[in-house]
Amino acid sequence: MDVMEVSNKKRYYTDSQERMAKLAKALSNPVRVYILDFLANNLDRCCYSGDMVEDLPIARSTLSEHLKELKKAGLIQGEINPPYIKYCINQDKWDEAKALFGSFFKR
């Protein structure tokens, strides 16, 4: 970890605004919305990458990149279960997003 450093750089956006933008970017592609829908609708089942690619018009490697984006945004996590990887929603981040979007639109 780097030495902490007080930033004297002017900030133009609030934390909420930046977190909103980051989460929205994660949701800004229909493949990723599909993935989240799929995982949220199958909380009880195993959700492998292979289960999803069947119904999508994209290559496996492309799906993998979208999964990586969603992981980067913190919205999903992958539990390794060889040779599969079982994906699921990260409930904490999901709740954070719910709260953020909720308070943003509640006006």
Add this chain to the structure above:
Amino acid sequence: MDVMEVSNKKRYYTDSQERMAKLAKALSNPVRVYILDFLANNLDRCCYSGDMVEDLPIARSTLSEHLKELKKAGLIQGEINPPYIKYCINQDKWDEAKALFGSFFKR
């Protein structure tokens, strides 16, 4: 997930998924979140492009492009009031977005 067959063309995403992705894309940039915040917090006042550029580290033309994006997404509208343009939230679209994101995260 449903795969719909509409007018001979296979569709891979539901309407909700595509609308979510489009709205999220409009929200995927902090400048645009800032603009929406600004407009939503100043519903009673006139909101000119010039009012916003003051506090943002971007050129007027860039702000204009972001406004165009938000207009394209239907989230805002501009009322011409020469030589100014008064911007405001499009409440119908706002409510639609609220409902979409609300039902998406409500689980």
Add this chain to the structure above:
DNA sequence: TCTTTGTTTCGTAAAATTACGAAATGGATG
């Protein structure tokens, strides 16, 4: 050990996004 299997990473290419300053626009005013 050599495959097999599901998945990710890499190399690459096309398209979209973001940004700027200059120039154009469309009313209003002198």
Add this chain to the structure above:
DNA sequence: CATCCATTTCGTAATTTTACGAAACAAAGA
């Protein structure tokens, strides 16, 4: 009519996103 003013559009450039197939990877099994 010429000018002013806030704003948009244009031309352009840098960066990011999306996508693919090939290659790499990691664990299990023959």
